[in-house]
Amino acid sequence: MNLLLRMVMSSVLGIIAFAILLFVPAGTVNYWQGWALLAVFAVMSLAPTMFLNRIDPAAIERRTHAGVKAETRPVQKVVIAGTFVIFAAMLVVPALDYRFGWSHVPAWLSIVGDVMVAAGLGLAMVVVFQNRYASANITIEEGQPLVSTGLYGIVRHPMYFGNLILMIGIVLALGSYWSLLLVPIGLLLMAARILDEEKLLRAELDGYEQYTQKVRYRLVPLIW
Template sequence: MGFLAVYGVLVTLSTVYLLRTDKAIVERRMRVGRKSETRPVQKSMLGVIVVVSIALPVFYALDYRFGWSPVPPVVSLIGDALFAIGLGITVFTMIQNTYAAANITVESDRKVVSTGSYGLMRHPMYMGALLMVAGMPLALGSWWGLAFSSLS
């Protein structure tokens, strides 16, 4: 229940914030999926990502339910924290770079962002996603999930 609360509250708050401050980025992030991609390889990869994105949390839940790899409660809290920090980095990146779309596009008025988190690393949103992917299985009570997440 803890992970669902963290996920639900943080995603809702960040979405409401972005809708109020930069609706254009929300619209860009919503243009995603097989119809948005032009290259067959990209379309195929999206299909794999969708399947994996659904299958892994189901596996984590089954792992927790059947106790295949029990995780101490403190580790679940660490997983919640990793997920929250990763989501925070992702949202902060979108605030800094309004062109952080789901699909790569070339736009005439786009400027290279090199300040803030982009001053520390070239792709801060990937770092945020990595922390979320690492935190989710721990938050959901699965050590195995962490092993699978590290493969991605």
């Protein structure tokens, strides 16, 4: 099976999984916030992926090696497992919130959340364009260059910054204030992933130690 077909099938299966996690807990398909989020994910995930596949299939191939089994470092296995749980909760809890009316987010704020989701996904794709060695698991390949310009000149882990925007955007897009309580947990998991990843990068990626002196902030400019 060629790479593009695998990516398309993976995206379709992902959208189906999203739909189950959203509409089953919501108890209805009459949940416009859920449909809007699905549309944003479908467009912002599939279209850039198909384009990148045309110009650099190897970059896409690196993104397919994801999940607990793809990680070789124990800390990363735990972090990825926890991240999957939190991500699922960020879909299920807002759906339950919608069903039982725990909180009421205005429509305009849900739309802002959709924009944040699009921005987070778009930022992650820009990172892949700037660093074709950006993979879904923590690894260093032979001959991998150090990228220190573009978004990497602002923070050391711009893809995770995009993920932070994405997390906040998801719960707002789905109309749930209570689900914002999940964001700090996701942020702690992300911080643990970054700190462990930097141990590997400092040890195995030439020039990374000097790069950390040039770009001081790991995730959020002027904060951390």
